[in-house]
Amino acid sequence: MKEAAIFDRLIAHWQKLRSRSVTDTLAPRQACTGTDPLSGWDSPAVSSDVPASVRRRIRTWAERIAAYHARNSRLAHLSKEDLARVEQLSRGATVAGIATPDKADELAASLHADFPWMAEATTAVWNAMRRSVVSGEIGFRLEPLLLDGPPGIGKSSWARALARLLGVEGIVFDATGEQASFGITGLQIGWSGSIIGRPLDLILRTKGANPIFVIDEIDKAGTARSSKDASFGLAEALLPFLEKSSAASWNCPTLRLPFDMSWIGWVLTSNDMNVLPDPLINRCTVVRLQNLTLAQLQAFADREGRRRGLQEMSIDAVNHALASAISRGVVPNLRTVTRRLDHALVLESLPRWH
Incomplete structure (x- = not known):
């Protein structure tokens, strides 16, 4: 637990005890006079102001309690940076699932x-x-x-x-x-x-x-x-x-x-x-897994070429090049197809000369 949180809890506890003490002390006076027992009583229970001397003592207690927890915590050896990262998982992590x-x-x-x-x-x-x-x-x-x-x-x-x-x-x-x-x-x-x-x-x-x-x-x-x-x-x-x-x-x-x-x-x-x-x-x-067949490579070229917005003529040229490579004993793969599609896209983007 962090020192600031311990300090706040101790302050709240002190105020609660102080409030009970004030109420118990003035209860007989209320019965006799019929007036508000806390009226005019200048105390932390009323004004929420805690005397500086009390704050100093409570801060000392908070420091000692925090130090004790740190020494006995399995996280005590972590640096501040690592501790902050680990604490992000204090409520666990999300798990994506399949609904149906x-x-x-x-x-x-x-x-x-x-x-x-x-x-x-x-x-x-x-x-x-x-x-x-x-x-x-x-x-x-x-x-x-x-x-x-x-x-x-x-x-x-x-x-x-x-x-x-x-x-x-x-x-x-x-x-x-x-x-x-x-x-x-x-x-x-x-x-x-x-x-x-x-x-x-x-x-x-x-x-x-x-x-x-x-x-x-x-x-x-x-x-x-x-x-x-x-x-x-x-x-x-x-x-x-x-x-x-x-x-x-x-x-x-x-x-x-x-x-x-x-x-x-x-x-x-x-x-x-x-x-x-x-x-x-x-x-x-x-x-x-095995190398792709010519049909599979050409199907990939068709789908990927259309996704890129290539013209049918460019896609046909890529497929023809794939068939030619296989006929020569060269085994193309997806990287080969991707490079040829990239080249076709560059050619289509060049200015046309009339």
């Missing part, structure tokens, strides 16, 4: 319409949505997903679209950095500096408990090393988050406090899951 099975069907259909080649991943999410509704959980909980497949097929884009449909935060975290593991857990004691991990930081900032957190290209994650040459890999750092029981009481190494991280929806992407450790794979629902 029909809503689950609607969201899954919308996701499938934009990413038809990701049907297996969308089906896994759809089942999770309906399971969440049937079980009566307070919010939507997505079991960890591992999307394994070639680069440039829209794995991260699919996850971001899922977050938008759910109305939650969607963060894509690049796993290729050397310090990636610290970006998830935060820095432990024994390492230089002090940072809170990105998942917890996101929850503290948004007060939303079930964001979609994407770990992109986890198969390329580096391993951080301390000054004592201790290694700390991203796959090992993720394990406590991917198991519901351990995530529900995860201890932040930076703040040294427990947090319920079990509502986070984890989506891991990889190009080659064979290099990942078994404990990580076993905690995820694995979805294996």
Whole structure:
């Protein structure tokens, strides 16, 4: 409890006691004279003014009580900045949910319409949505997903679209950095500096408990090393988050406090899951994906080209280029289509010469 709040409560208590004391003392006089017992009585109970000497004593008590609570609080070790951030969750965090099975069907259909080649991943999410509704959980909980497949097929884009449909935060975290593991857990004691991990930081900032957190290209994650040459890999750092029981009481190494991280929806992407450790794979629902077919690439080009307002002639040129590339043995992907659409948009914006 903060010192100011303790001071106010002690002042109020003193005024209450003083008021009772005044009333008890003057009660016989009221019976004899029939006049107002507090009339003309200059006391804090009447004027609400507390003598300076009393205020000083009460302030001293408030300081001592606040100091006692601080010493015995599990938050006593936090800095003022960290304490202020943690106190934002004193009333908990919000959890986005799926209201009805029909809503689950609607969201899954919308996701499938934009990413038809990701049907297996969308089906896994759809089942999770309906399971969440049937079980009566307070919010939507997505079991960890591992999307394994070639680069440039829209794995991260699919996850971001899922977050938008759910109305939650969607963060894509690049796993290729050397310090990636610290970006998830935060820095432990024994390492230089002090940072809170990105998942917890996101929850503290948004007060939303079930964001979609994407770990992109986890198969390329580096391993951080301390000054004592201790290694700390991203796959090992993720394990406590991917198991519901351990995530529900995860201890932040930076703040040294427990947090319920079990509502986070984890989506891991990889190009080659064979290099990942078994404990990580076993905690995820694995979805294996393939390169898009020519028909799927052209359908994406049609939809995205119209969304951008491109002319039909430009869209046809992009589709022709895709077919030509495949005929030459080149395997295009969504990034290839996006670059060609960008180029077509630039060409359409150029001034025409007559």
